[in-house]
Amino acid sequence: MDYGLSLGGLHYNIVLVIMAIIILLCLCALVIVVLSSYAILQLITDNKYRHLPPGPWPLPVIGNILNLSKLLHRSLAHLAEHYGPLMTIRLGTSLCIVASSPSTAREILQRHNSSLCGRNPADAWRGAGHGDNSIFVLQPHNKWRLLRRLGTTHLFSPRRLEELQPLRQDAVRALLQDVLAESGAASGSLVSIRRVTYVAMVNLLWRAIFSNELDETTAQGLYDCMREAVTLIMTPNISDLFPVLAEADLQGVRRRMTTLLPRGYQLIDRQIDQRLRARQFGSGNHTSRPNDFLDVMLDMWEEQQQHHYCDVTINRDLMRVFFMDLFVGASDTSSNTIEWALAELLHSPKTMRNLQQELKTVLGSKAQVEDSDIDKLPYLQAFEWTLPEQVERTSVDMTEKFGLVLSMRTPLLAIAKKKM
Template sequence: MDMSSIWYYWASGALGILIFLTVGIKKWRSKRLPPGPFALPLLGHLHLLEPNVHECLSKISEKYGPLMSFKFGMKTSIVVSSSSMAKEILKDNDQTFANRSIPVVARCIAYDASDILWSPSGPRWRLLRKICVKELFSPKSTEALQPLRREEVRRTIGNIYKDSVKGVSVDVGAKAFMTSLNLITNMMWSTSTETGERGMEFKDLVGELVYVLGVPNASDLFPFLERMDVQGLYRRMQKVFVRFDRLFDSIIQDRMSGKSKGQDFLQSLLDLVERGVDEHDPDSVQLTMKDVKVLLMDMVTGSTDTTSNTVEWAMAELLQQPEIMQRAQKELEQVVGLDNIVEERHLSQLPYLDIIVKEILRLHPALPLLAPHRPEKDCEIGGYIIPKDTQVLINVWSIQRNPKAWKDPLVFDPERFADSKWDYNGRDFDYFPFGSGRRICAGLSMANRMVHYALASLLHSFDWSLPVGEKLNMAEKYGIVLRKAVPLVAIPKPRLLQPNLYD
């Protein structure tokens, strides 16, 4: 073989290797995870986490960017901290990210993750969501249930009035929680939890459920520990589930035996079970008794703590800035009058109250990291690859405090929403407290109305102040629902002109 031939083969081989390496490097780069901090063996990035996880992840994103990769134990998680990255996931790739990453304890409490929040996107999930939207959250249903909301809010105001006459301070969050729980159960099966032996049990169970869901679980981080349940969280949640299930069985049995009656959500569900599959709808799915209990569970657990915490945060922020509270009360005086109580028909005439609620949900979104998403396949986001079945956490708390989108983002300033485009539809990714895309909160309209009505009633009926010598603690406590670390306790002073208005 002459030198020219050797040179030719050597050059061809070198070129082939170069092409191979170039393509390989490009392919490797295209499949790499987003950047993230240095990870320890086995623990991954757990050593970096602080009690308020949402705030900790927000600080880390300042160094590593809006799309970060973490290893929490053996579990890979992607954290999103910018509106542009959130848009790519929740709008541009909505279908791919429509499923959930399910915590171990949620598989127990949610009837094997078969509820609206955790179940995979598909015909059955669409049926459950459609039932909620049509039977409970439609404009017709919302209007029909107005007397129930009025009754429950008035009952709360009456109870607070009795405390105010005695000079007793009030746990605002606890009052708002019981109002929400009473309202939801009354809407579900026409019985308030304040009456009957089931009342306190429901209250205890909802509180226990939210707490256990918010505790970091080693079984989620190290799957090989799941069988051992080293923290006992699954066993603890299983006890909650069994008690819930028994309560729902007894409620359903009372209705089916004729012991209880009502044209409510429960009755609508039982009618759908009896009706069976719609032969004219190819996507129709048979609703079962298990589905009935799933939906009752969703409504009771998903609508109480989130609503009451939003009201509590609102009252706390207003106590910090009494001039804003006074302006809201002046608006209420002009629209409602101190010789009358707040009615839902007044809400549309209270624009200042509306922007207060919007600002509260910007600063204190109920779910700071939303519910975790899970891609059904590898997907490219922001030039990086998000692997199939990775847990994706969207830090809406951080996004809604971004100084590039919001002036003085840490300041409570309702005026930033005056004459603005912002609403709750999830289409603008600088502000989406209820989520976005096909998994946006199904009860958005009802939650919004409940918060507005409860807050308006508290502000119109009473002047509020802190107990003498007390300072307002605005620290947050991270969990699946964002809470105040220290419950808000305040002193109410009646404002209405006639005492009988509190009856």
């Protein structure tokens, strides 16, 4: 009896081992099929886009991820030294074009921005439906053109910038006071240039849009929201590397963005509600209105409701997303630029002394630089991006420039090089 049970147990174990071997062989075969299919697909894709820039040979599935380090800009700059100012890399299954010279970056970001925008955005922008109205994400169609025209005409036009000059001077004075206050708070204390410049830029933009001061509580809430949003957008995300997995949101980046963005929306909604109440009780008295950027948007909203045209629907969702984009883009970019510029100056004492001497010569007894002084500072204007001598200043479609063909869904990156 015991002998029969042993044979039965042995037979059962043999069956399990055979099944395990079969499953293992099936998995190996599946992996081989997947890798072979990927290799064939990559060869077909490379043949289809054979005019793409050169780049490191990608590994199956993961692409060129192993070629990159935590210091992404240094990794890309190192690769650019070998493959040239315009190169192709694959991040997972996503194809990416990297521009690392002034000429290529200028062609992409300035001369042909409208024809090369509308690329695949970071999956994080889809949080809270932000991407439906975001100028960073929209394709270059009617809504995108309207938002861009509004910002260019009513916020960044020469006339409007001239009107906002007193606000900029106030912002600079407040910035200097904050730096002096923080540096004098304790002997040898450190000052976060990024934070103080970020707060100054947000406050300036807030006053330009809403015509009121940004109180400390709102400023801190907006600052925290913007910093977290930028961090989430810049976080390496599996959904961006492998778009087929985007719907699963494996890292939860989109879910966190969905929770985060409404915090910023609430601050903007409060300003919209206050202005709507003021307009309602003002009984149409236009002379008492600030006529700022918010008023421009609200006027267009009311006009659209009265005439019932809807080429592009202007509503609360569009306004608050647009305002949020302005705060994220303008404020973060400016604060980073100032921080890096100061860092480079600290590493170049000679350049710092030349700038200081020029400021003393031009300003004289004035304590602060004004807009009219900038043209008188030639050393400050010493850097300019120009096209190579062999490239004529003609209207060239970037999709055909450099002998390359870029798919409209291929993302583009530009890397700034140190100029000092």
